Amino acid sequence: MAILPIRRIAVIGTGTVGASWTALFLAHDLTVLAWDPAPEAATRLREQLRQTLPILRELGLKGEGELHMATTPEVAVQTADFIQENAPETLDLKVSLLGRLDAASSAQALIASSTSALRLSEINTACQHHPERVIVAHPFNPPHLIPLVELTGAPAARQRAAVFYRQLGKYPVCLQREMTGHIANRLSSALWREALYLLQEGVASVADIDAALSQGPGLRWAFLGPFITYHLGGGEGGIEHYLEHLGESQVRRWANLGEPRWDEDLKQRIREGVAAASHRDIAALAAERDRQLLQLLALKNKA
């Protein structure tokens, strides 16, 4: 069966994540059929597009795809080649919604859920028609800028989705088997758990722990993952030297890592620390983050 090019995308749910996907699709000249049950959804979506489309234009993405608001999810997906679902992370809601999308869409259309907290096998249980084309495609915030998309699902569907996302400049990573939290959020959680432990133990302030990352290993991780980082940490002998000489000391360090108690005192330290560390309002911080990401991506793309 020949696979038709993907031209019409249904975006189901247009909150922060759905709106960010919409911007990316439009900037690639794709047609977007959007649906969201909130009464103000269309207004909020256009407002967010006014902010994000100029950022994508700076990245060279100057397409001007058409945006249509659909009155039901069924109308949105009926003529779609690709469906990106971004509903709230509530199991029952996702299950029933994905079931409806599966029933109402063409068998050739891929259905990709942006879920971060749920696993594919939990949310595809009401997909009776063509469950094999339902996958998880988890983006990373903000999805119009961060390349990573984590994919789980049947290999054929995963591969078709990977090709599509790559055409949009994304970096798809395929999980060989599903795992709650996928990869990147699990790595982030592990790091944050230790950060909270250090805060709780009074080792350093919120601002100083943040700086220890962003002025330290965070700089390397913008280019290299942990494995290649330790490969380079082994000097001329590379990972072999590292495993031989420093592997055991890492294992000993794991035993020494902390488990923070999630209590009111810790939450209060986080609140106060974040207030002390962030002098600017959230919108300004987010705008600055996006500007910095844009420059970093331009730098990486040049390499």
Added chain:
Amino acid sequence: MAILPIRRIAVIGTGTVGASWTALFLAHDLTVLAWDPAPEAATRLREQLRQTLPILRELGLKGEGELHMATTPEVAVQTADFIQENAPETLDLKVSLLGRLDAASSAQALIASSTSALRLSEINTACQHHPERVIVAHPFNPPHLIPLVELTGAPAARQRAAVFYRQLGKYPVCLQREMTGHIANRLSSALWREALYLLQEGVASVADIDAALSQGPGLRWAFLGPFITYHLGGGEGGIEHYLEHLGESQVRRWANLGEPRWDEDLKQRIREGVAAASHRDIAALAAERDRQLLQLLALKNKA
């Protein structure tokens, strides 16, 4: 007591870390008195300086401090204002060496150990003369490029060292109390433990786990630490919203994080994965990392 400006630096141990410190000091027009017991040390040091000084020149650090090789650690520190110790991470060796440096140096000189694995209270036990000016100042590899320096020790000495390092363009972070592994290596270890668990469980390849970091959260962490990242992850409500609505789900995720078994099969997967993921030799990879870091630092300094 007036504090004299720091002009003469003793670098004790000129392996990778010591040589990197030496480059930074020389590029700031400081005089370096270096000592290392290895017979080829002077040759190796000059070779490494030939590679690193041009990189620092690109960062605008064009100083040409004088380098002298000393025949004993005592000679090196005798006239030094600041002493950076970079001996191997062997407890007995560090203890006895720091004792000698303390005995042979001026009471006004700060003594900073680059130790990554040991704590100050373990290594300063033979410092009988002026232990209050002995601190830990742990740099991050490569120390001529990564700004972070983690400091522990008496507040007065820590503060003087912080002022000095800041003048060199470093980003000192003071620990309020000592902790094995300080901050950044503990955060890195926590993340790597989870990365190894995902590899062991067959969730993804080495290359894909690395990409999930460097194409995802690693991009944000080049600018923002974990706390501000979650502050922005809370949308308009910031960290308060995050704690309220997503805090508990993080705690549940911690229970689900993994503990890899450190066995031969895992080491073999790491070796094979790194070999498959790194197409270039280590020197070329390290040179590329340095070039990218340089550009990223220029981008951050511009901001």
